Amino acid sequence: MSDSPAYRVLARKYRPQTFADLIGQEAMVRTLKNAFAADRIAHAFVMTGVRGVGKTTTARIIAKGLNCVGPDGTGGPTTEPCGLCEPCVAITEGRHVDVMEMDAASRTGVGDIREIIDSVHYRAASARYKIYIIDEVHMLSTNAFNALLKTLEEPPAHVKFIFATTEIRKVPVTVLSRCQRFDLKRIEPEVMMAHLARIAALEGAQLAPDAMALITRAAEGSVRDAMSLMDQAIAHGAGETTAAQVRSMLGLADRGRVLDLFDMVMRGDAAAALAELSGQYADGADPMAVLRDLAEVTHWISVVKITPMAAEDPTTPPDERARGLDMAERLPMRVLSRTWQMLLKAVEEVSLAPNAMMAAEMAIIRLTHVADLPDPETLIRKLQGAAMPAFPPAAPQTGMAAAAPAPQGGGARMRQAGGQVAVPLPDAAPDLPGSFDAVVGLIRDKRDMKLLTDVEAGLRLVSYAPGRIEFESAPGAARDLAARLGQRLQGWTGARWGVSVVSTGGAATLAEQRAATLDAARALASENPLVQAVFAAFPGAKITEIRTPEVLVARAATEALPEVEDEWDPFEDN
16 A cells, blocks of 8 residues: 555645735735735625636635744734644644634534534634634525624624635625625736646646637636646646647637638538538537537627727637638628527527437538628618609508488487397487597497407408497307497497498498508519619518508607706706
């Protein structure tokens, strides 16, 4: 059995032991150093940030700084713990009796907090301060947080609390208000690459710069992730680790090949794009990863198009930067935005499809199909000189009304026509709708959608007078339309209505009138050169809606907010 010490992963071996070792958190380090120098050390701290940026590490450094006594045993609180005295060594090894680390993810209840509350009253056994480090503090229950509030607000002078969390929004504001908060940010790519290069040199490992760039990009600002990936890359390379080996280890497609695929898609070359996708799939690339890489490239090129300085990312190789700048100059933003939306949909489809490769191929086919379609702006620019024909005025929503003499004399009477029995004819009553258009408007205002649909599609008006309607039923009309219409109108107006059905003589229904108007407008629009050019560019296109100036004006007037004549001014003198 070997007596050699067990291997320690790089993330633990090179864990920062002092504030000078922390990278990318200069604002927090400066604040803490000033607080220690001025003896203004808070009784509670909360560290928040994404994974692997140094929250728990910072908590341990603070604990060492508070309890460090120096090599000679006479030192006080410091931001530069010596690492040699007994408190520093014990805290580093995680065995100090007065520095207690608690994982709130596994100890979430009031009972666990009660142990802390009961122990805070006793002074530290050997250190200057008794320190409680609670990791993932957001996992505590609501009752546990409430139990901690009083102690957290007024702890004994010898007690310090240090919390760490990745979900700061889940920590109650009553707890945050009692703590000094530090937001640890993601590590910038250039800082991360310099850190990885220094660790690789200490380990005697050889990593190519583009390999470190891939690791940095995959770590997404997390030092622990970057260190773990580099540890794995060193073992994977067994010597000098190249970008190809790191890419294979991470399951990533070659960035250059992703750009090749993106370029083929943007050119509309479906055959070449499918062949490239199949080649990447044969080399081990996941179809989902390929589509995500395409989406990432689309986003990157869009950002570069808006802000060319974004291409100066240190993790981006020079050849890739040059290709990105060239694509950003050639591709319009409308095409990039459309590609982004389609790729988001494609990623969702691939995740749900029984065969990911088939779904990815269909997505590539769709992308290449729309890539070479002309955009409306190009068509309008080509036909800028074409004259637009005038459209006829829009027909009113209820464009039929047949006036008839009002019934004379009183007395209700029944009438049977066309095989249906009409409701009684009324006595004269005031304030009745003056036209059939007004009747349809009344039905619409009362929100009786079933009756409105039946009237518009099944009623062919013969004659109308206030209180009396005579119509011919259209094919498929409801058999009880006359009775229902009379009953509804009587209930809404308070007057008796006579609604009768005849066999002939009716005008077109409202639905038929609208369809005829739309057909005429479509025929007129189809003669426009601009519309004909659109049809030629987009085979199979159809005119689905026509908006005349009158309709647009009416819609704008309907949707406009009402004017306020006398707006109240709070500063106006009474």
